Amino acid sequence: xxxxxxxxxxxxxxxxxxxxxxxxxxxxxxxxxxxxxxxxxxxxxxxxxxxxxxxxxxxxxxxxxxxxxxxxxxxxxxxxxxxxxxxxxxxxxxxxxxxxxxxxxxxxxxxxxxxxxxxxxxxxxxxxxxxxxxxxxxxxxxxxxxxxxxxxxxxxxxxxxxxxxxxxxxxxxxxxxxxxxxxxxxxxxxxxxxxxxxxxxxxxxxxxxxxxxxxxxxxxxxxxxxxxxxxxxxxxxxxxxxxxxxxxxxxxxxxxxxxxxxxxxxxxxxxxxxxxxxxxxxxxxxxxxxxxxxxxxxxxxxx
Numbered sequence: 001x002x003x004x005x006x007x008x009x010x011x012x013x014x015x016x017x018x019x020x021x022x023x024x025x026x027x028x029x030x031x032x033x034x035x036x037x038x039x040x041x042x043x044x045x046x047x048x049x050x051x052x053x054x055x056x057x058x059x060x061x062x063x064x065x066x067x068x069x070x071x072x073x074x075x076x077x078x079x080x081x082x083x084x085x086x087x088x089x090x091x092x093x094x095x096x097x098x099x100x101x102x103x104x105x106x107x108x109x110x111x112x113x114x115x116x117x118x119x120x121x122x123x124x125x126x127x128x129x130x131x132x133x134x135x136x137x138x139x140x141x142x143x144x145x146x147x148x149x150x151x152x153x154x155x156x157x158x159x160x161x162x163x164x165x166x167x168x169x170x171x172x173x174x175x176x177x178x179x180x181x182x183x184x185x186x187x188x189x190x191x192x193x194x195x196x197x198x199x200x201x202x203x204x205x206x207x208x209x210x211x212x213x214x215x216x217x218x219x220x221x222x223x224x225x226x227x228x229x230x231x232x233x234x235x236x237x238x239x240x241x242x243x244x245x246x247x248x249x250x251x252x253x254x255x256x257x258x259x260x261x262x263x264x265x266x267x268x269x270x271x272x273x274x275x276x277x278x279x280x281x282x283x284x285x286x287x288x289x290x291x292x293x294x295x296x297x298x299x300x301x302x303x
Contacts, residue, residue, distance in 0.1 A: 009241055
C-alpha cells in the first residue's frame with residue numbers, strides 16, 4: 001500500500017465521519033419529529049376516548065328513552081283497544097234498544113252524526129265560533145239521544161259507558177303527551193350522540209395524519225441509523241487498513257535502522273573499534289552477526 005493510497009483512505013474516513021455527523025443530526029431531527037407526531041396522535045386518541053366515554057351516556061339515554069316509549073306505547077295500545085271495545089259495546093246497546101222515531105232521527109244517525117262532529121273537533125283546525133256551533137249541535141243531538149235512551153231504559157248504561165270512555169280517553173291523551181315528551185328527549189339524545197360522532201369523525205383523520213407522519217419519520221430515522229451502522233463498519237475497516245499499514249511502515253523503518261546499526265557495528269569490528277551499547281544490542285538480536293562478534297572476540301583474545 002502506497003502513501004497515496006493511505007492518504008486516499010484517510011480522506012475517505014474524513015468524508016465518512018462528516019457523513020456520520022450529518023446522519024446523526026438528521027436521525028435526531030427525525031426522532032424528534034416522530035416524538036412530536038406521536039404525542040399529538042396520542043393526545044387526539046385520548047380526546048376521542050374521552051368523547052366516546054361521554055357518548056356512552058347518550059347511548060344509555062337513547063336506550064332508556066326507547067324502552068320507556070315502548071312501554072308507554074304498549075299502555076296506550078291497551079287503552080285505545082279498551083276505548084274501542086267500549087264504543088262497540090255502546091253502539092251495540094244503541095242498535096238493540098234505541099228507537100228510530102225521535103224527531104225523524106234514528107239512534108244510529110244521531111250517533112253517526114255525533115261521531116262525525118267529535119272527529120271533526122279532534123282533527124280539524126276550527127275557529128272558536130265554529131267549534132262552539134259544533135259543540136252546541138253535539139249537545140242538541142245528545143239531548144235527542146237522551147230522550148231515546150230514557151225511553152229504552154239504557155240512559156244509565158250509556159252514561160256509564162261514556163264516563164268510562166271519557167276516563168280512558170283522558171288517560172290516552174296523557175299517554176300521548178308522555179310519548180311526545182319522551183320522543184323529544186330521544187331526539188335530543190340522538191342529536192347529541194350524532195354531534196359527538198361527527199366530532200370523532202373530524203378528529204380521526206387528524207390522528208391518522210399524525211400517525212402516518214410518525215411512521216414516516218421513524219422510518220427515516222431507522223434508515224439513517226442503518227446507514228450509520230454501515231458507515232461505522234466501513235470506518236473500522238479502513239482504520240484497520242491504515243493501522244496495519246502504519247505498523248508495517250514502523251517495522252520497515254525499525255528494520256532499516258537495525259540494519260544500518262548492524263552494518264556500522266560490523267564495520268567497527270572489522271577495524272577493531274569499540275561498539276556502543278545499541279550496536280552490541282543489535283548484534284545480540286542477530287544470531288549471524290553475534291557469531292561474527294564472538295569469533296572476533298576469540299581472535300583478539302588469542303593475540
